[in-house]
Amino acid sequence: MNKIRNMKMMTLDELKDKHIGKVGTIERDDYEFELKVEILGEMIKSVRKERQLTQEQLGELVGVNKSQISKLERNTKNVTIETVLKVFRALKTNIKFTIEKLDENYGLV
Amino acid sequence: MNKIRNMKMMTLDELKDKHIGKVGTIERDDYEFELKVEILGEMIKSVRKERQLTQEQLGELVGVNKSQISKLERNTKNVTIETVLKVFRALKTNIKFTIEKLDENYGLV
DNA sequence: TGAAAAGTTTCCTTATAATGAAACTTTATA
DNA sequence: TATAAAGTTTCATTATAAGGAAACTTTTCA
Numbered sequence: 001m002n003k004i005r006n007m008k009m010m011t012l013d014e015l016k017d018k019h020i021g022k023v024g025t026i027e028r029d030d031y032e033f034e035l036k037v038e039i040l041g042e043m044i045k046s047v048r049k050e051r052q053l054t055q056e057q058l059g060e061l062v063g064v065n066k067s068q069i070s071k072l073e074r075n076t077k078n079v080t081i082e083t084v085l086k087v088f089r090a091l092k093t094n095i096k097f098t099i100e101k102l103d104e105n106y107g108l109v
Numbered sequence: 110m111n112k113i114r115n116m117k118m119m120t121l122d123e124l125k126d127k128h129i130g131k132v133g134t135i136e137r138d139d140y141e142f143e144l145k146v147e148i149l150g151e152m153i154k155s156v157r158k159e160r161q162l163t164q165e166q167l168g169e170l171v172g173v174n175k176s177q178i179s180k181l182e183r184n185t186k187n188v189t190i191e192t193v194l195k196v197f198r199a200l201k202t203n204i205k206f207t208i209e210k211l212d213e214n215y216g217l218v
Numbered sequence: 219t220g221a222a223a224a225g226t227t228t229c230c231t232t233a234t235a236a237t238g239a240a241a242c243t244t245t246a247t248a
Numbered sequence: 249t250a251t252a253a254a255g256t257t258t259c260a261t262t263a264t265a266a267g268g269a270a271a272c273t274t275t276t277c278a
Contacts, residue, residue, distance in 0.1 A: 035190065035204040035205055036194075040190070050210070078189050080190070081146050081190070082146070084190070092210070093208050093211065094208065094211065095144040095206055095207065095208050097204055097207070098205045098206070099156070099197065099204050100203040100204075100205070101159070101201065102201040102203065
């Protein structure tokens with residue numbers, strides 16, 4: 001590892017406006033987001049749409065009822081890591097997380 | 110936003126060997142990891158140590174008993190997003206997550 | 219515009235994450 | 249090396265995430 005790479009960042013609004021993908025010239029489908037429960041739902045929905053799946057179809061892949069997918073997308077719950085992984089695995093999407101330490105004055109270390 | 114930045118990546122082994130920080134010449138405390146429950150615990154412990162806090166002290170900051178911190182660090186549970194956020198917030202550490210879509214053949218899109 | 223498909227909500231049940239207190243073990247250190 | 253501090257485990261309890269079935273609403277499109 002120790003791989004250095006460029007990351008594009010996107011706000012939730014940008015996600016909503018454009019869905020995922022097609023930003024800039026270098027086609028690279030990596031996006032970084034603040035870790036928030038609300039956004040996770042948006043992400044699931046966006047990727048599912050890209051995959052052209054219905055909630056019912058995604059539910060089959062994940063092994064849950066379509067109502068469960070709806071709930072996850074609409075963030076009716078404070079989801080666990082395992083649930084997040086299960087869904088994104090079904091969507092053939094890797095998830096990574098990044099931590100960024102701040103100093104005492106809340107600036108970057 | 111739309112900020113472009115360099116990200117260093119590290120494996121769990123590297124984390125274990127070196128704890129966090131001091132890789133390369135550009136001192137930048139951003140690290141990206143596969144989203145896995147086991148690693149989250151390692152991360153909490155590493156950052157707590159860097160902050161020179163005991164589990165009891167971190168517990169006070171988070172508002173939970175020290176045994177809870179121990180459990181989180183040792184990954185006895187499948188943690189929820191909210192719990193992750195609570196702890197890293199206390200550690201003054203931002204968390205972001207990145208998704209990376211794969212194509213049908215499991216290669217990068 | 220009406221039927222079918224897709225998505226949402228409600229009402230449940232079950233599984234388990236979150237939590238603390240206290241006993242216990244391990245690690246520092248006087 | 250005894251004692252204190254730090255960390256872990258156990259045993260409970262409580263809160264809530266996960267889940268399905270079915271009724272309901274919204275969207276799609278022939």
